[in-house]
Amino acid sequence: MILFYLLIFTIGLCVGSFLNVCIYRIPREESVIFPSSHCTNCNNRLVWKDLIPIASYLLLKGECRYCKEKISPRYAIIELITAISYVLVLIKYGFSLYSLKYLILISLLIVISLIDIDTMNIYFKTTVFGVVCGIVILAIEGISSGYGVHNYLYYFLGGIIPTIIITLIILMTRGMGWGDVEIFFICGLFLGVKLSMVMTFLSFIIGAIISLFLLYSKKKTRKDPIPFGPFIALGAFFAILMGDMIVNLYMSLYINLI
Numbered sequence: 001m002i003l004f005y006l007l008i009f010t011i012g013l014c015v016g017s018f019l020n021v022c023i024y025r026i027p028r029e030e031s032v033i034f035p036s037s038h039c040t041n042c043n044n045r046l047v048w049k050d051l052i053p054i055a056s057y058l059l060l061k062g063e064c065r066y067c068k069e070k071i072s073p074r075y076a077i078i079e080l081i082t083a084i085s086y087v088l089v090l091i092k093y094g095f096s097l098y099s100l101k102y103l104i105l106i107s108l109l110i111v112i113s114l115i116d117i118d119t120m121n122i123y124f125k126t127t128v129f130g131v132v133c134g135i136v137i138l139a140i141e142g143i144s145s146g147y148g149v150h151n152y153l154y155y156f157l158g159g160i161i162p163t164i165i166i167t168l169i170i171l172m173t174r175g176m177g178w179g180d181v182e183i184f185f186i187c188g189l190f191l192g193v194k195l196s197m198v199m200t201f202l203s204f205i206i207g208a209i210i211s212l213f214l215l216y217s218k219k220k221t222r223k224d225p226i227p228f229g230p231f232i233a234l235g236a237f238f239a240i241l242m243g244d245m246i247v248n249l250y251m252s253l254y255i256n257l258i
Ligand SMILES: [Zn+2]
Pocket: 039, 040, 041, 042, 043, 044, 064, 065, 066, 067, 068, 069
């Protein structure tokens, strides 16, 4: 079992390394496949020993082998976060279609959030990929477990309900962007109604806590825009891992009150 999780961790590190490429290249309108990885400062092509997740960063002491330009620790941190979330999802959902679906969603959300933090933009390429993946996975899930109309509806409503809520918020407050609506829709499509509600609720709580922290620690002022994408991603992440527990807790509180 340990070996299995070690394998998943390693796969997570490698995917994380690819996500870093996506985060860097998508806003620059570059292909995520060609050319192969190169130093962004000296343009030297990186060879296999420069590309081992985390290990290369540590061995090279955070510098490019050729031009000694500092490499941001962010790359290694993203690889580590991807790997840890992969292991957590596998622990919770085992070797199943659910795991695959959530791994895809989490990977996509890591890319969307980091690009949102860097550029304050949500890129169409990433959201289209999300919607297409969501529909394909839903179709596979439906065929393999014999879904009826109500099952499909459960996932489409999962996407549509938060979309309506956020659209109303945007129309009333203009505090969020249309890109955020797209992320909510994708997450809901992957999560279904129940977890989608948990995700929406959590993303606002997390957003409020982090925004207050940023304001009070003077890292941001009231005038600075704060990207909301990362909060939706965190909301979805915790909904995936703890959504059932949160719903049960809420229900038991509710039943105790009446
Ligand atoms: Zn270099």
